[in-house]
Amino acid sequence: MTKSTLNRREILERMAVVTGGAVSLTILSACDGGVKAPKNTENLNLKALNxxxxxxxxxxxxxxxxxxxxxxxxxxxxxxxxxxxxxxxxxxxxxxxxxxxxxxxxxxxxxxxxxxxxxxxxxxxxxxxxxxxxxxxxxxxxxxxxxxxxxxxxxxxxxxxxxxxxxxxxxxxxxxxxxxxxELNYDPIPGGYSGCIPLADVGGKAWSI
Amino acid sequence: MAEEFDAIVVGSGMSGGWAAKEFTEKGMKTLLLDRGRQVKHREDYPTENVPPWDLPNNGRVPKEELDQDYEIQKMAFLQEYNKHFFVKDSEHPYTQPDDKMFTWIRGYHVGGRSLTWGKQTYRWSEMDFNSNIEDGNGIDWPIRYADIELWYDYVETFAGISGSLEGIPNLPDGKFQPPMEMTCVEAEMKKRFDELYDDRHFIIGRCAHLTEPTEEQRSLGREKCQYRNECMRGCSFGAYFSSQSATLPAAERTGNLTTVTDAICHSVIYDETTGKARGVRVVNSITKETTEYSGKVVFLCASTIASTQIMLNSVSEKFQNGIANGSGALGHYLMDHIYQAGASGRMPGFEDFYESGRRPNEIYIPRFRNINGDTQENFVRGYGYQCSAHRLSWKRGADQTGYGADFKKNLQQPGAWWFRMTGFGEMLPRYENHISVDHNNLDEWGIPALHIDCEFSENELNLQKDIAAEAESILNNLGLEDVSSWVTPANPGLCIHEMGTARMGHDPATSVLNKHNQAHEVPNLFVTDGSCMTSTACQNPSLTYMALTARAVDYAVKQMKADLI
Incomplete structure (x- = not known):
């Protein structure tokens, strides 16, 4: 996976140069796969439920x-x-x-x-x-x-x-x-497509999207 | 009137983008009008790459919003991430008979439906251009495959079409970039299919996605497909063909393009003395001011219903029932494809295999009915299937009754492989299926109210039943399990392939346009969107609109240079 991530980043960076930085930062950051902690819920007001x-x-x-x-x-x-x-x-x-x-x-x-x-x-x-x-x-x-x-x-x-x-x-x-x-595999920018891979290659886990 | 343009193009979607590119590249000062807002490539794709947890309601559009604003659009592909590319029906209503629904799915913005289209791209064949004359439904096409073949080459090369060379007579090969891969199960099914069916074909879909961009495509800022399959949000890679990614940047770099947005074309202005169109009358959608633009030629590319509506609203002393409508055919012969029937089944096994990346493409089974010796008793023409085999996702969990750690573990793995196939069938041209405008009932922009009166005939309904029955038979023959088929009561419009209301033909008495998409009666007026189609075939039509548009511009410019129009 590391190699394909690198390729995607290379493509994105090249595109950013070609387009004068027009490729959005959200796409670049999506490559890094950062994970947010669950939101703090203490002060949430309920909207429908009691x-x-x-x-x-x-x-x-x-x-x-x-x-x-x-x-x-x-x-x-x-x-x-x-x-x-x-x-x-x-x-x-x-x-x-x-x-x-x-x-x-x-x-x-x-x-x-x-x-x-x-x-x-x-x-x-x-x-x-x-x-x-x-x-x-x-x-x-x-x-x-x-x-x-x-x-x-x-x-x-x-x-x-x-x-x-x-x-x-x-x-x-x-x-x-x-x-x-x-819990599942997530790859916002796969970069390529393989129609038939061993499931074990992705840790036996499904893609979330 | 101020500046006179060489060409005025109304609509910036699939056809209008091509007209703008071709005119500007041929040195023509071109005015491109769109009734909607500007959508800039990359800048105006607000949901691109936004994950579900960052979308409102994790991506679910409120149901009351759907009911109130998108009563018709909600029946198509409208989602939270793309609803800004669809009109609000509440703001743009039309009427129809109580018992006949036509679902007109549309988006009012620069690029139009080229941003949200399905991207399946198939050539027509000689068979398709011959079909009307052979079985007597509709009038003869004024062109044949040889008239358009080189134009298919031309538009495919520019747009970038991925596909495989197959040598199928009724689905001609094109200028293809490398094909996409089949999934394991699709490849196995193809093997079985090819053994069972001599005269039928099971091929990877042909689609307007770059798999090996050319230098020309790279020079426009386009890159190869990244397999996100989130095309309907807009694609900053420019990997699929849209006006934004391809034709508009090509037109803009010539320096010959002027684009005016929020410009609703009210009508084409007819000059009784010259017998030609002088230009167009436009209403600004925000200020409601009226402006007239003049041009040497006018290309209507606003989409089938919209272009025809403009023509019906272009009333003059000579053309009291709409410009170039001496035949009375204008507004009639509205068609779509019939859809909403198919079958699915489970492929046992292959549990250890999966796919990587999200392929924005499917399998295609081209038409096999009423050709190669097949003869159907209760319908003419035929249909093609679009299909795919994938593994079930976590969504399967809702219907199951399990819970706990084992259940979670099970949903962490992909589910069974399912193959699903949907038919796209031909619709015949019939006079009764028509649109009309009510000059006594104007909207806030002064545009007459639109009425659509269209329904499928017995031929389409019989064909639809065969789509389901034959799909079920194919899946059983291929060894799938839990096979079932469906036929959903269908209304035209939902396939979003509307065509035919300003058709081409040899004879000015029965058609609106000649073989060059030129109005028989107004030599500098051309219509190159789906309105021009004399029949529908069963293939997705956009590629043919592109080729006809490029061809028509080539002809128009030659005529202009020779001072003939």
């Missing part, structure tokens, strides 16, 4: 994509992105339904398990997710096997709340800086 809803999403996110050798979804603050998406991206009708379903889910867990999702231990949380997974499948909104050809990212309209949360959490994590650049 505290209970935020905690529920954070801990479901922590179960789906936990910290391993890399940080997981909760640690990179995916729940705050979900707050943004609920406030900005969803329609007002979708947001209303989504927030309502979150509250119903939160209350249902408290009724059935005697405490909030966040207060459950890992085993208790797993039992809840297993049950939600079965409900999602029963609603015809998932597959246990390979996932379907659309790459399963359909996010039009309302769906089962767990399917919606999964889509938002997974999207949020793998489009975060940590998810995209540390």
């Amino acid at each position: 505290k209970e809803q935020l905690d529920l999403i954070a801990d479901i996110a922590d179960m789906i994509i936990p910290d391993t050798e890399t940080l997981g979804a909760k640690s990179v603050n995916v729940h705050f992105l979900v707050d943004e998406l609920a406030a900005n991206w969803m329609t007002s009708d979708e947001r209303k339904g989504f927030l309502n379903d979150l509250t119903v889910l939160d209350e249902r867990i408290k009724t059935e398990r005697g405490k909030s999702f966040s207060s459950l231990d890992n085993q208790g949380r797993g039992t809840v997710l297993d049950q939600l997974g079965q409900e999602m499948l029963a609603a015809g909104e998932g597959t246990e096997g390979l996932g379907d050809i659309t790459n399963s990212d359909d996010n039009t309209g309302r769906k089962h709340i767990y399917r919606e949360l999964r889509e938002l959490i997974i999207f949020g994590y793998y489009t975060s800086e940590v998810g995209a650049t540390e």
Whole structure:
């Protein structure tokens, strides 16, 4: 990888000379693959979710994509992105339904398990997710096997709340800086194309984009 | 009126950029008008190389914004990173019948759709120019392959087309830079395909990306493709062909180009005494001031619907139904390609293989229907497939029920290989499919309201069904698993290949333009965008617009020098 990076930089530098520096600095800096720390979240004001809803999403996110050798979804603050998406991206009708379903889910867990999702231990949380997974499948909104050809990212309209949360959490994590650049391989300017390489050559990891 | 230009070019996209380059390089003082804002190469690509985590909402356009501002544009490729290259439908509405939708996808800015196009570039063949006369749908083309062949050579050499030499009679080879590679699975499928199908071809796509730039391309600041596949954000490497990367810098360096932006062309001014176009009337989109520019020739390159709209709005004593419209064909015979059908399947195995880089190109399976002895009962013409095989990404995780460290580990690896193929089919010219303007209903710039009335006919719908059925059959024959096909109810416009509303023909009684893209009735008026197309073939049309434009300018300049126009 070092050699191709060098080539890209050479090309960019040559272009910068040719174009009188017109190649943007963002492109040059992208070659260096710098990584930002997760944003400080202490003073963030919530835009759509309430505290209970935020905690529920954070801990479901922590179960789906936990910290391993890399940080997981909760640690990179995916729940705050979900707050943004609920406030900005969803329609007002979708947001209303989504927030309502979150509250119903939160209350249902408290009724059935005697405490909030966040207060459950890992085993208790797993039992809840297993049950939600079965409900999602029963609603015809998932597959246990390979996932379907659309790459399963359909996010039009309302769906089962767990399917919606999964889509938002997974999207949020793998489009975060940590998810995209540390957990997966990230190469903003590949420079060349090889149609068939051994997967081992890239450490067995998928490209994030 | 002030200065008189040698040439006025309306529109700076695919065709207009070429007209500007050709005129200025031939020494002609050229005025290039665009109705939209300036977009400077490199400077005005605000999202280029911005990673998803730095885009608003990680790149998701708010759904209410889509519904309110982009009701039609949202059906195409509009994303957070390229929405500035699409119009807001809320600001530029048009009407259509309740039961017939035509989705007009467009961008109002310098460079037009050359910034956002698909970049697939295929020549037409003799078969395509012969098709109308052979099956009786539409009028005969006034040109044949021999008339355009050298112009294809010329524009391909300048634009830079990557592709492989294949010797396929109905998809002529061109002047190619080296082809892009196939993925492991595509290469395996090609092997199986070539064993199974004698008369069909499975080839790497031909596309307007530099893989081995020429000195001429380097001199314009263009570099080879970096395989980001983020073309629709704009490309500072100039690696794909756009007006910004190629034709406009070539025109600018001649010193003969004047560009005026935010200039909505209201109409072509017809001079009753000379029988020629005197120039154009332009409304500034911001100040709403009207300016008239005069020129010795006028080239309309504003895109099919827009150029035709200008002509319909160019009313004079002689041409009460639009300039050069003695035939009554102007505005009629609107076409697109039919699309939105295909199939996909999973290729088992190949788990240890992957690709490196993001290839902005696909596989092409050229037309095989109704040629080489194949005869279809329920449709004429045919279609080509654009396809690719890649591994599934992390997006597959949403539909799965897994969670935890093992799930995370699984999503860290690429998923199964899937092959997906989509057909692009020919649409026949029909008089009923037309656009019109309402002179009693003007927009804020004084432009008459546009009405589009267009639908697919049975021929296209039958062809669309065959696209899906045959795709499914091919994938099953090639040994793929979990094969399924789809046919989505289709409306024209979505393929963004609109054509035909000022068609070329031999006869002034049935066509608007002659074999040189010159209006039969107004000798210094030319139209070289998709309006001129007498039929659609099934190939992506931009390369043909480029060749026809360069050819028409060559003719016009010779005529001007001989004082014939």
